Amino acid sequence: MKYKVLIAEDDNDIVDILKLYLENEGYEVLAANDGQEALNIITKYKIDLAVLDIMMPKLNGYEVTKNIREVSNMPILILSAKNLDSDKILGLDLGADDYIAKPFNPLEVIARVKSLLRRCYSLNNDINSNENEKKESVIKVGDIKVNLETFVISKNDEEIILTPSEYKILTTFMKSPGRVYTKVQIGEIIKGDYSMIDENSIMVHISRLREKIENDPKNPTYIKTIRGVGYKIEKIKEN
DSSP: OOOOOEEEOOOEEEEEEHHHHHHTOEEEEEEEESHHHHHHHHHHHHOOOOEEEESSSSSOOHHOOOOTTOOOOEEEEESSSOHHHHHHHHHHHHHHTEHHHSSHHHHHHHHHHHHHHHHHHHHHHHHHHTTTTTOOEEETTTTTTETTTTTTEEEETTEEOOOOHHHHHHHHHHHHHHHHTTHHHHHHHHSSSOOOHHHHHHHHHHHHHHHHSSSTTOOSSSEEEEEETTTEEEOOOOO
């Protein structure tokens, strides 16, 4: 499968270098010079992953991320000169899956793109990878259901839209209710392999999950914090 990657960036030099590297890896690349053009492209084409700059004309990267998340759970990688922790947290909080500060190494961007695509689109292959191993197509914890074949998450039969990272964390938790996952393990769930743990990113992902699945995110019923260790999802019977 040839993945289609959107680059939304108003610096043509950056577009050119990223396009060169991405196309060399076999990806089809579309480019936009402003946020509105990026959304127009997403409406017209099936985009598999978006690389977004923050400071763009018409609509900035934060606004584009928010708009994308209203209609799609495609992986989003933010690439920006805004490198404060608050900038990164805001991007992740709005729904981005990863964030790289400029200046950047193109090889790191390619590695992150590959990781995001692998995590998002290899899930279905993982489900069917072993024909002799039967897996449940639906898992439930309390009122939350996840269909592992269609990737649809619902609570009380109302669909919940998650980012690929949020989906990966939630399904991993739900497959082993009551098990405590350390921050290192959650980092591996998010990244797909071992990497330096960004505790702020993990906290943002957990916070966003709680906002989407909990009745009261400040007093969570499902995802519990185990202080000094990590997080778990409670064993809750379906009502």
